[in-house]
Amino acid sequence: MYGALWRVLPGPWPVRLLIVLALLAGVAYALIFHAYPWVMQTFFPTPDATVE
């Protein structure tokens, strides 16, 4: 899967490496600021901080 991705990328290996790093950064950003917050708010409600 990742091997196939590497072969699909254009250019010599330093260029491919840069593209891969950029892709990774993009994925990390999306996870940290969008996907993970959504997962936490949707599936992992924090226990109530109230007295009841």
Added chain:
Amino acid sequence: MPSTPRPRRRTTVGGVLGELLVTVGVLVLGFVGWQVWLSDDILGSQQQAAAETFAQSLSGEAPAGEPAAELRTDEPPVSAAPGDREAFAVVYIPRFGDFQRVVGQGTSRFVLDSLDLGLAHYDTSAMPGETGNFAIAGHRNGQGGPFTRLDELVVGDRIYVQTSGVWYVYEYRDSEYVEPTQVDVVAPVPNQPGVAPTDRIMTMTTCHPEWSAATRLITYSVFVGWSETMPAELAAIQGGA
């Protein structure tokens, strides 16, 4: 030196499955690490930004005015209770650094988990400045974790509550650790249900210990005064903002 091309490994179902599993593992570990180390910073800064915006809208109608050098100690004006889930106040706690959070009406999940609100007003408790107990709850960790550092308050620390046109100032006095069922901590006179209040108290509740819902940390503060513009001492801390 003759270079032989490396034999291309064939893509197999097992290979793809393995890569997928490794990817899922990395994502799950990433979520755990994110939740522990990053979530409260990221979600908390969203709540902070929302509070700064809301604070501006609270004071936006009237001209900002000079910060109030002296606190008034006469009878403070008290606003009517807002509708459920409605934002109505901003709490400033300088002990936590640049800390502003919006208070929403009612201790529903909607208010507690909201990235636009974050602090939840016990809707049966008093309003800010009212005789009785102004009680709010906030998460210790997760969903912004506004009250992560609630155990760091020092006696005498001031807590500022901004509503539309009025600033209420409370001073932290003491705290206790109770069972989650100890609802009397938010009674008009804390722990004395049924007794008519004569003082103005502010109670903040959160989870204890961190990352657990086993018990509750309760902090009590007393009303010291109010003003119509931002108290000068807070304005100094906020850098005149």
